[in-house]
Amino acid sequence: MELKKINDFIWEIPPRGKMKVPARIYASAALLESVRRDRTLEQAQNVATLPGILKASYVMPDAHQGYGFPIGGVAAFDEKEGIISPGGVGYDINCGVRLLKTEYRVEEIRPYLERLMNEIFREVPAGVGKGRKTRLSPAVLEEVLLRGAEWAVDNGFGSRDDLQRTEEYGRMKEADPACVSRRAKDRGLPQLGTLGAGNHFLEVQQVAEIYNPDVARHFGLHSVGQITVMIHCGSRGLGHQVASDYIRMMEDAFGTSHLADRELVYAPLQSSVGRKYYQAMCAAVNFAFANRQMIAHWVREVFKRVLGSNQGIDMVYDVCHNVAKFEIHHIDHQKKRVCVHRKGATRSFGPGREEIPACYRQVGQPVIIPGSMGTSSYLLVGTKEAEELSFSSTAHGAGRLMSRHEALRRFRGETIKRDLEKQGITLKSTSWKGVAEEASGAYKDVDEVVRASDAVGLGRLVAKLSPLGVMKG
Amino acid sequence: MEKFRFLPHTADAKFQAFGRTLEEAFAHAALAVCHLMWAPEKVQPTQEKVVEVDGRDLKQLLVAFLEEILFLFETDDFMLAEVADIQIKRQEKPPRYQLQARFRGDRIKEDNEIFGDVKAITYNEMEIKETPEGVSLQVVVDI
Numbered sequence: 047m048e049l050k051k052i053n054d055f056i057w058e059i060p061p062r063g064k065m066k067v068p069a070r071i072y073a074s075a076a077l078l079e080s081v082r083r084d085r086t087l088e089q090a091q092n093v094a095t096l097p098g099i100l101k102a103s104y105v106m107p108d109a110h111q112g113y114g115f116p117i118g119g120v121a122a123f124d125e126k127e128g129i130i131s132p133g134g135v136g137y138d139i140n141c142g143v144r145l146l147k148t149e150y151r152v153e154e155i156r157p158y159l160e161r162l163m164n165e166i167f168r169e170v171p172a173g174v175g176k177g178r179k180t181r182l183s184p185a186v187l188e189e190v191l192l193r194g195a196e197w198a199v200d201n202g203f204g205s206r207d208d209l210q211r212t213e214e215y216g217r218m219k220e221a222d223p224a225c226v227s228r229r230a231k232d233r234g235l236p237q238l239g240t241l242g243a244g245n246h247f248l249e250v251q252q253v254a255e256i257y258n259p260d261v262a263r264h265f266g267l268h269s270v271g272q273i274t275v276m277i278h279c280g281s282r283g284l285g286h287q288v289a290s291d292y293i294r295m296m297e298d299a300f301g302t303s304h305l306a307d308r309e310l311v312y313a314p315l316q317s318s319v320g321r322k323y324y325q326a327m328c329a330a331v332n333f334a335f336a337n338r339q340m341i342a343h344w345v346r347e348v349f350k351r352v353l354g355s356n357q358g359i360d361m362v363y364d365v366c367h368n369v370a371k372f373e374i375h376h377i378d379h380q381k382k383r384v385c386v387h388r389k390g391a392t393r394s395f396g397p398g399r400e401e402i403p404a405c406y407r408q409v410g411q412p413v414i415i416p417g418s419m420g421t422s423s424y425l426l427v428g429t430k431e432a433e434e435l436s437f438s439s440t441a442h443g444a445g446r447l448m449s450r451h452e453a454l455r456r457f458r459g460e461t462i463k464r465d466l467e468k469q470g471i472t473l474k475s476t477s478w479k480g481v482a483e484e485a486s487g488a489y490k491d492v493d494e495v496v497r498a499s500d501a502v503g504l505g506r507l508v509a510k511l512s513p514l515g516v517m518k519g
Numbered sequence: 520m521e522k523f524r525f526l527p528h529t530a531d532a533k534f535q536a537f538g539r540t541l542e543e544a545f546a547h548a549a550l551a552v553c554h555l556m557w558a559p560e561k562v563q564p565t566q567e568k569v570v571e572v573d574g575r576d577l578k579q580l581l582v583a584f585l586e587e588i589l590f591l592f593e594t595d596d597f598m599l600a601e602v603a604d605i606q607i608k609r610q611e612k613p614p615r616y617q618l619q620a621r622f623r624g625d626r627i628k629e630d631n632e633i634f635g636d637v638k639a640i641t642y643n644e645m646e647i648k649e650t651p652e653g654v655s656l657q658v659v660v661d662i
Contacts, residue, residue, distance in 0.1 A: 113661065290582070290586060297575065
């Protein structure tokens with residue numbers, strides 16, 4: 047496939063066939079090699095054919111093949127002529143990452159680390175088929191879908207300040223629980239306040255390196271050795287069911303014969319089913335915000351119980367990396383309201399955007415990029431340039447390199463745990479198989495991903511966070 | 520005859536399922552999905568659920584059918600062990616497929632190990648091939 051090199055980190059596939067815009071890839075030469083090995087570029091070209099797509103179909107540095115859209119794909123659509131696609135959001139709606147900072151230092155918590163992890167493991171349900179002991183009532187679920195993290199805070203999970211430091215302030219206002227099916231709600235009822243499985247995790251980390259002390263201080267990180275907590279999870283079965291339901295409804299409304307790939311099914315933004323999907327998606331987003339809000343609260347409780355205090359455990363930020371949103375962007379010097387799909391991509395608004403809270407507006411939003419199990423994660427800051435480059439988006443993680451099947455053949459959960467222990471990292475998991483599948487060797491090098499993001503200007507490096515305790519779902 | 524076979528896939532799980540008939544291939548696909556989460560042969564078939572789904576075409580029918588496994592697991596703690604009395608009917612106008620089956624299985628128990636999660640059934644790389652020799656299906660699930 048012919049790729050036009052723009053510079054060392056930007057590559058383009060010019061429009062051809064039914065493509066309305068180019069496909070644009072942000073990657074180092076090494077990352078590009080792995081992107082070329084699967085169907086990522088073919089999928090990015092398919093996205094470029096969709097009605098109302100603006101500027102380009104974008105591929106982030108950590109991209110790999112998805113279904114319909116690539117994971118690590120970003121596309122914005124014209125509000126009037128454009129479309130919305132569940133495949134452009136992903137099944138795990140508002141899969142995202144929350145970062146908390148503490149005022150503890152690594153040497154203070156070392157002696158308590160094992161107990162801390164054991165208690166977090168007990169407090170936060172994780173793994174497959176693990177629900178809460180007490181089920182939500184259907185009436186409460188409606189509230190959760192409508193109000194997201196706001197509902198959680200009003201019910202004693204955390205503080206109003208947490209909402210300030212959450213994307214969308216923890217609630218997408220267009221949410222309509224009536225657009226979420228009974229089946230999706232049934233799947234959601236036992237799962238609120240659970241981590242889930244797969245690549246979802248909760249980590250106690252330390253700040254390993256600070257690249258930009260000024261911005262880091264804005265985000266509450268002041269020194270190497272400071273303890274942070276990272277929570278990575280999403281909307282669980284409720285979000286998956288919303289995606290499946292609307293894929294089916296869109297097929298029934300518009301057929302499938304016009305689609306290059308059936309997972310690319312879409313609806314015009316102005317159609318009834320398109321609007322309803324958006325409102326249902328917002329409700330699932332809210333479910334995930336409430337989920338992470340509750341988990342963060344339990345983590346604080348455990349810190350208090352084990353270490354005596356949870357003073358100073360504050361949110362850095364909470365970001366979504368599977369979502370579609372209406373945002374104002376400049377296109378050809380004109381302000382335009384567009385629907386940005388980010389599937390496995392993180393919003394990275396730079397300074398001045400009114401969507402980000404006052405406390406960060408001067409420097410840009412925190413961008414949280416989790417690594418794979420046992421490797422470092424990164425905190426970045428959004429940039430002004432990203433608006434022009436990628437509709438204000440950057441990578442979302444390491445990106446998978448090897449199939450789970452292959453990972454199982456190559457790695458053993460028990461060995462991984464031992465190796466991590468040698469590095470001083472405690473690992474808790476419900477499944478050895480899950481540990482092997484999520485081996486860091488099965489992922490791309492997250493260091494390379496954030497370097498590419500920084501070099502292109504999609505998001506600039508602020509700090510590196512390395513794990514001390516890992517709880518895998 | 521081989522019931523199903525897993526194939527390599529970067530991020531997700533991909534399998535092919537085979538059967539002499541469409542019904543048998545669908546039932547084998549259900550077992551393949553179970554194998555990503557638990558060992559169906561170790562689950563006691565103590566309970567039965569009647570499953571009825573429909574679809575505008577066979578692919579939609581297959582997605583809806585396999586989704587029932589996830590739905591019953593997540594909402595009812597039901598682990599599928601075997602599929603019985605599966606029947607697929609085709610209506611000509613408008614084209615519509617209907618499926619009926621019995622799911623036999625058990626509630627989640629301590630000794631039934633659950634080792635994996637399936638988030639969703641997708642259309643990605645889905646193939647349904649009907650030949651005089653039999654039927655083969657290919658499915659990628661999001662895990």
